[in-house]
Amino acid sequence: MTTVPLPSSRRAAGIALNAGLVIFVVLYAAIALLQPNYLEPGLFMNFLRRAAPLLILACGQLYVILTGGFDLSMGAVATLVVLAASILINGDPDATWAVIGTLYVMGIAVGLVNGLVVAFLKVPSIITTLGTMLLVNGLALAWSGGAARGDLPDNFRNLGRLVWRGVPVIGTLPLAVVVIAGFVALAWWGLNGTVYGKRALAVGDNPRAAxxxxxxxxxxxxxxxxxxxxxxxxxxxxLGGFSGVSVNAGEGLELQAIAACVIGGAQLLGGRGSIWSAVFGALSLFALFTLLNILGLPQALRDSIQGLILIAAVGASMWRSRKRN
Amino acid sequence: MTAALSMSGISKAFPGVRALDNVDFDCLPGEVHAICGENGAGKSTLMKILGGSYRPDAGTIQLAGTTVHFTHPRQAAEAGISIIHQELSLLPHRTVAENIFMGREIARRGLLDKAAMRRKAAQLLGRIGAEIDPQALVSSLSIAMQQLVEIAKALLLDARIIVMDEPTAALDERGSRTLLTLVQNLRREGVSIVYISHRMPEVMAIADRITILKDGKKVWTRPRDAAPVGEIVRAMVGRDLDDFYPAPPSSPPGAALLAVQDGTNAAVQDVAFTVRAGEIVGVAGLEDSGKGALAQALVGDAPFSSGTITLRGKPVTLRAPRQATAAGIGYLPGDRKREGLALHQSVRDNALLTLRSMAGLLARPQGGAFASNVIDGKLREMDVRAADFGQEIGTLSGGNQQKAIIVRWLAQASDILVFVEPTRGIDIAAKAAIYETMRSFADSGRGIVVVSSDMPELIGVADRILVMHRGRISGELPRGASEEDIMHLALGLADQPHREVHA
Known part of the structure; x- marks a missing residue:
């Protein structure tokens, strides 16, 4: 009996990690070439701040992708959060924390519905979450009356836009970057610090065997x-913090999050990927958007390019896995 | 008389297997010619060649004296060969008439002539004595009725040769009788019938001649009268036991570990047996005997709908694999790739899957018993060969993959292991190692239920063999039973004398 030494999965994951990181470094270098001030710590921090929502969404989306599914409802949930926050808080800073608690309860409820339908009714996740996406979007619009109303107080908006100045070494530190760090650390811990990550990978790889x-x-x-x-x-x-209230606050973010994970090397339909796929994939995608902005490409082309990237990234990962077999 | 069908010198090899080796087979007009053989003897391959699904590596096929070469199943169908498979190929949401005329619809001025099709369908169904409404939906018919529709479809094509592959496998007594009567009628019309079946009483009742295949070779072809059941069975199984099986245990088995009473579900009925500490209990049976379903019931995958299971004297409910795992029952599924492995995960992660699945959610994935060096030690002990236990398990050979799954359950410290086809498709050395592991697992006071189609394997490794037939345990054999004994029970011949077997 002979065993052929083949690239280990650790090495495969390493390649994927480097791919996301390499793409990000290349794109950011291109940005810096056109706009050298992006190399200043302040502008880099600002870049991170603006990338924060996508990065956090990608981390969440990664969990679902690892188990072999998609979550299309996350953009709608983000929209609901923005609209609900402004209606419920309505400018009263004392209500902020209680409302944030309520928002998480609403979000978890949507997640539970998605999960229960997928797990027990065996409806494919892409259909289930498409349904909850429409449902949540509709409810949010109906509740708000189709237009932004209410008001977000400063203590809520600060979560997205507060920037501490005079911080040693980096100069400025946006609160959103702290939130990113905390969220990524938690997401990393869930996948690597508990048995959950291994179970998720096994379920995504072969649910029957698992x-x-x-x-x-x-x-x-x-x-x-x-x-x-x-x-x-x-x-x-x-998002509510730095963009303010709008009825399309979360539009299209779910697809960006999926694209981010795939660019970072996570495999659609499950079984392969790490938290770094989500992080560097999201940073790469956001760097690309920034680059297109700087180049002055029309906003509409951004969507087309995103579509191209998604197809290219999935195609590349399929090609890689076929070559491996 | 010119043979309706004559296949001569047919050979076919697949990577690693010689499926058919110089096989001759012929069938006269109006003859029922039965083919018997164990699973994997080459019956299906021979019929797939006849049906145009496979091309033979060597050999010729003649139909009524004319040599034919099929490159597509449609050509075979047009030449008058019709194959009725175990799995029916009807569209459930279409009517009987629509199914019969599928792909050969009658049209008038470009429009479907439904009335004509209904008439013709009724006529065909009448010819085979089937009282079926051509306008009924196929999904509303019983399996037996659907089979008749398949046959009507074959008659539409004016099939001269009809191959029936285990046609009664899914039928009850009455359905089987109807089908056998129909076979007699078709024979009278001059149709040649190739009849593949494991069921000896049927074969003896309708076959004019019988051909035995074994390991891809023809053993003999004889008229029915010159082929007593005992001879058939011996020809199907006759081979020597290999000596790589472990020695039987020196001490008698201990207390009852697992006991099943009246276990019943859709696939098995009134199953009752006990597994004692230190025992390896084999389960034999043909493909549709319910032996796989029994394993699935024991591990909670397809639970018994009634009956009781007791573990060490305590009743347990096993409604999901997770419950069975928690109760101490481990499972080595028959289909390694589809049911056993997460192919893109590492050898280590696959071996640790059950431990990690049964631990608390917040347990660290590399902590304590999950540490790489601990599991690596267990993998090495089992002699799993890999350049690196971090490599994807999909890159390992079948034997090493199987060993890694066994490590998964050894690590979980299960009391009972349910093995299904533990050595299917793996090499001799790994086989011997797996048998050795099974023996030492049992010798440590635990128990194994091993379900297998490989009779020498059961004879070599099991302390007792339960034989299943049509969902029931048709008999129990002690160590030292012969393949003929097992085959007799598996074929449901328990009541018939089988003196000639030992003659």
């Missing part, structure tokens, strides 16, 4: 959707 090995497949899937929804609420809070 079930027969005793893995709680349904719980694993449901948790992934809850994490995804929590990330959508967090992203929504940041």
């Amino acid at each position: 079930e027969l090995a005793g893995t709680p497949v349904a719980v694993t899937r449901i948790l992934a959707f809850v994490v995804s929804a929590v990330s959508a609420v967090t992203a929504g809070i940041l």
Whole structure:
């Protein structure tokens, strides 16, 4: 019996990690070439701040992708969060924290619905979350009457736009960057510090085998959707902070989050990827948007390019995995 | 008389397997010619070649004296060969008439002539004595009725040769009788029938001649009268036991570990047996006997709908694999790739899957018993060979993959292991190692239920063999039973004398 030494999965993950990071470095270098001041710590921090919602959404989306699903409802949840926050708080700073708690409860409820339908009714996640996306979007618009109303007080908006100045070494530190760091650390811990990550990968790779090995497949899937929804609420809070209230605050973010994960090397339909796929994928995608902005490309082309990138990234990952087999 | 069908010198090899080796087979007009053989003897391959699905590596096929070469199933169908498979190929939401005329619709001025199709369908169904409304939806018919529709479809094409592959496998007594009567009628019309079946009483009732295939070779072809059941069975199985099986245990088995009473569900009925500490209990049976369903019930994958299971004297409910795992029952599924492995995860992660699945959610994935060096030690002990246990398990050989799944359950410290086809498709050395592991697992006071289609394997490794037939345990054999004994019970011949077997 001979065993052929093949690239280990650790090395494969390493390549994927480097791919996301390399793409980001290349794109950011291109930005810096056109606008050298992007190399200043202040502008880099600002770049991170603006990338924060996408980065957090990508981390949540990654959980679902690892288990073999999609979550299309996260953009709608982010919109709901922005609209609901302004209606419920209505300018009263004392209400902020209670309302944030309520927002998380709403988000978790959406995540639970997604997870329960996928796990027990066996509806494909792409259909389930398409349904909840329409449902949540509709409810949010109906509640707000189709236009932004209410008002967000400063203590809420600060979560997205507060920037501390005079910080040693880096000069400025946006609060959103602290939120990113905290969220990424938590998401990393969930996948690498607990057995959850290994279960999620096994479920995404082969749910039948996982079930027969005793893995709680349904719980694993449901948790992934809850994490995804929590990330959508967090992203929504940041969005409300620096963009203010609008009825299309979260539009299209779900696809950007999926694209980010794939660019970073996570495999659609599950079983492969790490938190760094989400982080560097999101940073790469946001750097690309920034670059297109600087180049002066029309906003509409951004969507087309995003579509191209998504297809290219998925195509590349399929090609890689076919070559491996 | 010119043979309606004559296949001579047919050979076919697949990577690693010689599926057919110089096989001759012929069938006269109006003859029922039965083919018997174990699973994997080459029956299906031979019929797929006849049906145009495979091309033979060597050999010729003649139909009524004319040599033919099929490159597509449609050509075979047009030449008058019709194959009725175990799995029916009807569209459930279409009517009987629509199914019969699928792909050969009658049209008038470009429009479907539904009335004509209904008439013709009724006529065909009448010819085979089937009282079926051509306008009924196929989904509303029983399996037996659907089979008749398939046959009507074959008659529409004016099939001269009809191949029936285990046609009664899904039928009850009455359905089987109807079908056998129909076969007699078709024979009288001069249709040649190739009949593949494991069911000896049927074969003895309708076959004019019988051909035995074994390991891709023809053993013999004889008229029915010259082929007593005992001879058939011996020809199907006759081979020597290999000596790589572990020695039987020196001490008698201990207390009952697992006991099943009246276990019943859709696939098995009134199953009752006990597994004692230190015992390896084999389960034999043909493909549709319910032996796989029994394993699935024991591990909670397809639970018993009634009956009781007790573990160490305590009743347990096993409604999901996770419950069975928690109760101490481990499962080595028959389909390694589809049911056993997360192919893109590492060897280590696959071996640790159950431990990590049963731990608390917040347990660290590399802590304590999950540490790489601990699991690596267990993998090495089992002699799993990989350049690096961090490599994807999909890159390992089948034997090493199977060993890694066994490590998964050894690590979980299960009391009972349910193995299904533990050595299917793996090499001899790994086989011997797996048998050795099974023996030492049992010798440590635990129990194994091993379900297998490989009879020498069961005879070599099991302390007792339960044989299943049509969802029931048709008999139990002690260590030292012969393949003929097992085959007799598996074929449901328990009541018939089988003196000639030992003659």
